[in-house]
Amino acid sequence: MPAKSLDQIVSLSKRRGFIFPGSDIYGGLANTWDYGPLGAELKNRVKRTWWQTFVHGRQDMVGLDASILMNAKVWEASGHVGNFADPLVDCKNCKERTRGDKLIEEKLGVEAAAVLKIEQVQPMLLAEKIPCPKCGKVAWTEAKRFNLMFRTQQGVVEGEGNEIYLRPETAQGIFVNFKNIVDTMRMRLPFGVGQIGKAFRNEITPGNFTFRTREFEQMEIEYFVEPGTEAKYFEEWKDAVWEWFLSFGIAKERLRIREHGADELSHYSSRTIDIEYLFPWGWGELFGLANRADYDLKQHEKFSGQDMKFTDPDDPKKKFLPYVVEPSFGCDRSILTFLLEAYTEEVLENGETRTVMKLDPRLAPYDLAILPLSKKEQLIGKAQELYKRIVQETNLVCDFDITGSIGKRYRRQDEIGTPRAITVDFGTIGEDEKQGERDTVTIRDRDTLKQERLSINELIEKLKR
Numbered sequence: 001m002p003a004k005s006l007d008q009i010v011s012l013s014k015r016r017g018f019i020f021p022g023s024d025i026y027g028g029l030a031n032t033w034d035y036g037p038l039g040a041e042l043k044n045r046v047k048r049t050w051w052q053t054f055v056h057g058r059q060d061m062v063g064l065d066a067s068i069l070m071n072a073k074v075w076e077a078s079g080h081v082g083n084f085a086d087p088l089v090d091c092k093n094c095k096e097r098t099r100g101d102k103l104i105e106e107k108l109g110v111e112a113a114a115v116l117k118i119e120q121v122q123p124m125l126l127a128e129k130i131p132c133p134k135c136g137k138v139a140w141t142e143a144k145r146f147n148l149m150f151r152t153q154q155g156v157v158e159g160e161g162n163e164i165y166l167r168p169e170t171a172q173g174i175f176v177n178f179k180n181i182v183d184t185m186r187m188r189l190p191f192g193v194g195q196i197g198k199a200f201r202n203e204i205t206p207g208n209f210t211f212r213t214r215e216f217e218q219m220e221i222e223y224f225v226e227p228g229t230e231a232k233y234f235e236e237w238k239d240a241v242w243e244w245f246l247s248f249g250i251a252k253e254r255l256r257i258r259e260h261g262a263d264e265l266s267h268y269s270s271r272t273i274d275i276e277y278l279f280p281w282g283w284g285e286l287f288g289l290a291n292r293a294d295y296d297l298k299q300h301e302k303f304s305g306q307d308m309k310f311t312d313p314d315d316p317k318k319k320f321l322p323y324v325v326e327p328s329f330g331c332d333r334s335i336l337t338f339l340l341e342a343y344t345e346e347v348l349e350n351g352e353t354r355t356v357m358k359l360d361p362r363l364a365p366y367d368l369a370i371l372p373l374s375k376k377e378q379l380i381g382k383a384q385e386l387y388k389r390i391v392q393e394t395n396l397v398c399d400f401d402i403t404g405s406i407g408k409r410y411r412r413q414d415e416i417g418t419p420r421a422i423t424v425d426f427g428t429i430g431e432d433e434k435q436g437e438r439d440t441v442t443i444r445d446r447d448t449l450k451q452e453r454l455s456i457n458e459l460i461e462k463l464k465r
């Protein structure tokens, strides 16, 4: 553990149905990925556990599911129309377009790139002799600001006024609903709103599998607090999120916190830290925590003309704009991290190597696999009966696999991270005492490889627990 290269995860994901290249039969669409049957299960589980921890698990949180399409004024107010841009440079030789700051970051580190002003990007690229990744020449144009929002038209009439954007962050859906939530949900400060949903950014340099894509999913929280208390809640959220990642088995030594320098802060932030993970290509942002102060509510108040202030229920004369602490998770990046971290190659006693995804059992696509030892009708019938019982009597998700030798089926379950496999054999149907008594099955543990024989009733009781 963990995966040594991204290729190990890309290939396992395709081979085992976690993540496929998007539009595959048409030769793909660059940097789009589709979550396959197992990826969809994994993704749902990541979202569900996130929601359980941060929304259902806390008295001070509620959820929201806002539209992707929003009034274009939202993005003027939020500052994204004016400020959400990256420095784009062109290679004068081969015309390759790329992000100048990323090239500088690769050579001189994240801190050096972060403090650069747009007019410093080209001189720095030339002074450091940073070559074009495509043709190798050092011939860069001046950097231009490239807005990352996807634009589209709403309705049948083209033209001004119909232009809208695909949201580049889910956060704004929470800000524009702030009043609705306060008025309907009897909220008291501090309180937070959690939301999971798609966001879109026309990234100049997407890549590294699902790490940076143009369509991705965020799991965001806007936590509203009384001004003056934000520093305390910032620390609390930092600790809570750090613990959340550790609780899914991410090794401490591959996580670190990086504080943004003053020149690097987003237009809305007065303090930001990232939790970074040591990806196979180096440290990269997994999660961001920002102090957005009252920036967004103030801007929406200004642009919409609506009063966005919060009235203290105990003192109606006390009206103010709350400050906001924002923990922002990338769902896809979290999944990529869980996959990388789970990837394990083990040499067995017989000298063979087994690949096993040691996913946290709460995230594994299947809780259990039910494997009839052979294709004999009676065995399959018995195994199907067991499958039905488990599904009816527990809320576990089971795979049912009859294809290939039992060894190959165990291998597959290891590679998809199924924590337990149950084998229905000739003993189960009373035809082989050496394998076990009638109505007993073998349960095999993914990590220890230990096998235990127990009765079906005991098994059901154990699974219920």
Ligand code: GAP
Binding pocket: 168, 169, 170, 171, 201, 203, 210, 211, 212, 213, 214, 215, 216, 217, 218, 220, 285, 286, 287, 288, 326, 328, 329, 330, 331, 332, 333, 334
């Ligand atoms: N509302 C604040 C916000 O959007 P961000 O740091 O730009 O902050 C938050 O994004 C998280 O969203 C990141 O930490 C990352 O996990 C994820 N993310 C951002 N851009 C992404 C992209 N192009 N592809 C995949 N995930 C992305």
